[in-house]
Amino acid sequence: MLHVLIAAATLVCAIQAVRAARLLVSALWLAGASALVALEMYLLGAPEIAVIELSVGAGLVTVLFVFAINLTGEENLDARRMIPRPLAWVLLFGASALLLIFVLPGINQPATGQVYGTFREIFWEDRQLDTLLQILMILAGVLGVLGLLSDQKTDLTPSQKEHRA
């Protein structure tokens, strides 16, 4: 029952995050969805991931969103969409159907194969290359934050000036 409640609340948060007109409200709904996903992960027996998701997904990313919204300001675009709504629904159902076709047959199969060891062994020994790449990605993220913070005035090309005017 608890799982159903969490699932429903998460989906409501997600829909509100997409529907909300104000970006700040959208970011807060996203944080709510993130916290609920973290709770669900905790209940599924993954407490480490739940803690990381709660602190990074609900905390850090929300702060980043608020910071970026503060820098860019709210901007209300008109209601025209990137692609027409019916086409989006068709694509969405197509993607969901493909996902179900690939995922459903495997769900009720019994678990096979050996267990690969503890979390620490897998993370630091079996997947060393991945860990290295993650460190590189974090470096890229730091550079991204520098881009976020840089206050440099950019010289506009004539076409950009024209576009802005």
Add this chain to the structure above:
Amino acid sequence: MTISIPTTVIIMVLGLIGIGIYALLTTRHLIKVVVALQLLVKGAMLALVLAGRLTGQEDLGQSLAITVIIADTIVAVIGMALAVQVRRVIGTLDLRSLTSLRR
């Protein structure tokens, strides 16, 4: 009627991924695109944890989920930085205005 835990989580995963894809397809706002990506990735992460639990490889699922969290956060950071710079240079966050090929 009770719904089993895996079924509930799969519905949650499908819902999150569906909402994410729909928002990605329809939204024109650069920051909203990042919100949609976040929702999508949360669904994928939950699916990894569930898959670990179902196959008895919980630690493997968790270590993959950590990678996803890191990649997801970096994507959000870079997306935000991009949005701030785009806003500074072009003056709007509308994705349609970003294309310079269509005039």
